[in-house]
Amino acid sequence: MKGRRPGPSEALEVWRFGVVRPEQPQIFCNLHISQRSEQRWDIGLLVATSTHTKAGLSLDEFCASWATLLDTLGDELYERTRPALGTFTNTRAEIVGFAAAIARRRLIIGWRTWFGPAYTDLFGREWLLGIPDTASPLDDGGVAHRLAGSARRLAEADRSLYSAVWPYLERASIQSHWPRPSRPRTRLPQEAETDHSNAAHLERDDVELTALRRDLRDLLATTIVLAGNQRVKVLDLDWSAFTDPRLGSARQSLLLHAFNEVAEAELQSHPDATLRLELGQGVPDGLRRLLDQVVAGDSHMSYVVLPGHN
Amino acid sequence: MHGEDDVAEVVQRVARAGLRPGLGDWTTEGEHPEPVPFENLPQLVAERR
Numbered sequence: 001m002k003g004r005r006p007g008p009s010e011a012l013e014v015w016r017f018g019v020v021r022p023e024q025p026q027i028f029c030n031l032h033i034s035q036r037s038e039q040r041w042d043i044g045l046l047v048a049t050s051t052h053t054k055a056g057l058s059l060d061e062f063c064a065s066w067a068t069l070l071d072t073l074g075d076e077l078y079e080r081t082r083p084a085l086g087t088f089t090n091t092r093a094e095i096v097g098f099a100a101a102i103a104r105r106r107l108i109i110g111w112r113t114w115f116g117p118a119y120t121d122l123f124g125r126e127w128l129l130g131i132p133d134t135a136s137p138l139d140d141g142g143v144a145h146r147l148a149g150s151a152r153r154l155a156e157a158d159r160s161l162y163s164a165v166w167p168y169l170e171r172a173s174i175q176s177h178w179p180r181p182s183r184p185r186t187r188l189p190q191e192a193e194t195d196h197s198n199a200a201h202l203e204r205d206d207v208e209l210t211a212l213r214r215d216l217r218d219l220l221a222t223t224i225v226l227a228g229n230q231r232v233k234v235l236d237l238d239w240s241a242f243t244d245p246r247l248g249s250a251r252q253s254l255l256l257h258a259f260n261e262v263a264e265a266e267l268q269s270h271p272d273a274t275l276r277l278e279l280g281q282g283v284p285d286g287l288r289r290l291l292d293q294v295v296a297g298d299s300h301m302s303y304v305v306l307p308g309h310n
Numbered sequence: 311m312h313g314e315d316d317v318a319e320v321v322q323r324v325a326r327a328g329l330r331p332g333l334g335d336w337t338t339e340g341e342h343p344e345p346v347p348f349e350n351l352p353q354l355v356a357e358r359r
Contacts, residue, residue: 015317015358017331018343019324025342031324031331033317041311043320045329054340073327080323081311 012036019045024065026054034099039297042099043077045070049090049155060152067151071112075144078114082140086114089178090154096178104260105294106177109165111154113145114138122256122290124249127172132164172250173209174257205247212241212251216258223266229273231266233259236280236306243284252287256294263301277303318352325351 012035019029028048035041047070052062070088078086085102089110101108105122115128120141129135133148147154149161162179175181216235224232235255242251259277266275277291283305295301311317321331325348332343333354346354 015321015355017321017354017358018333018335019329020332020343020345021329022345026336026340028336029329031321031329033320035311045324069328073324073329076323076327077320080320081316 021069024055024057026056027051027062027066036099036103037297040103041081042102043081043083044098045073059155063151063155067154074112074114078116078138078142078144082116083114084116084118086116087178088112090157091178092157098178100264101177103298104264105256106260107169107174108178109145109147109162109176110178111147111149111151111161115143115145117141118293119143121293123174123253127249130168132168171205172253173206173213174250174253205250208247209250209254212254213258216255220258220262229270230276231270231273232276232278233262234278239280239282239284239287242287248284252284252290255287256290259291260294267300274300274302276301279303279305281305281307314355318355321351321355322348 014035015033017031019031021027021029028046028051030046032044032046033041034044047066049059049062052059055062057065074086074088077083083102084105085108087098087108087110089112098108105118107123109131115123117140120128120143125137125141125143128143128145129137131145133146135143135145138144147161147165149158153161159179165179166181169176215237219235220233222233224234226232242248242255244251263275263277267273288305291303295303311320325331330345331351331354332345334341334343336342
């Protein structure tokens with residue numbers, strides 16, 4: 001196993017505990033704390049909704065008491081641990097892979113979500129503050145987000161909790177890791193009907209971002225394989241578009257998401273390889289800082305800005 | 311987060327919020343983990359390494 005790259009879901013060390021709420025000891029609850037690398041940890045608390053009947057509680061009673069407790073605990077743990085992201089959601093029995101997704105800075109929006117500075121740097125604080133239904137700034141530069149629907153709807157995994165969120169993600173051309181998209185991207189005809197000017201802007205933005213997504217996919221599909229199991233992807237783009245006040249942040253997010261997805265797939269297929277992203281000169285400083293965060297702590301990923309052509 | 315002391319502090323915060331880490335597990339007979347006294351939580355963390 002020497003030299004093998006630890007998978008994003010593997011841990012160096014794990015602490016697991018059964019956890020009891022004394023007034024409702026029949027509710028199944030587990031706490032796990034995992035160290036995945038020197039700097040990377042995750043904390044998970046699993047509460048089995050289905051055990052509410054064993055405690056003699058109605059689903060409404062269960063939701064009311066646990067939602068309040070976990071909401072408060074989320075604030076407490078955020079303050080203590082300052083994570084990249086904290087969330088409180090209902091995954092049912094689905095394997096979601098939050099640890100790997102957060103390591104790759106994929107977007108996750110739960111019923112309650114705490115976005116740390118690592119996420120505000122990537123997605124933009126203003127953009128995160130604009131996610132429906134409500135969001136508020138945190139004192140460390142992060143953002144706390146809440147969906148408006150009830151905890152009962154969360155317990156029932158009601159996807160309409162996110163009804164206001166989907167159009168917001170679509171407008172930014174961002175696909176969330178959680179909630180999982182359930183349908184292909186669609187235009188927003190009702191908006192176009194009510195506001196032609198706004199719709200024209202949206203359409204133009206959408207066309208531009210869709211074209212960039214296609215270009216990124218095409219460029220990143222090519223891999224140069226060098227000696228020593230090095231794999232290289234090259235991106236040489238018009239970087240001035242990445243500082244444009246209207247779509248610059250969206251373009252940067254798209255690039256990072258595209259690189260993350262490609263890197264994840266590439267390193268899963270070639271676990272002993274290293275992956276280097278080579279960028280043409282002129283990469284904006286903001287994008288370089290975001291890339292620094294993406295590759296930090298992962299010795300198998302790096303990026304470099306190539307010297308200019310004379 | 312850096313090591314066991316941080317883990318112990320997180321576990322204590324969880325306990326203070328009303329969720330008590332315990333010994334044992336849930337069974338189909340209705341048994342559940344036995345909450346560990348608050349002052350013994352650092353020891354519990356050390357034993358779970």
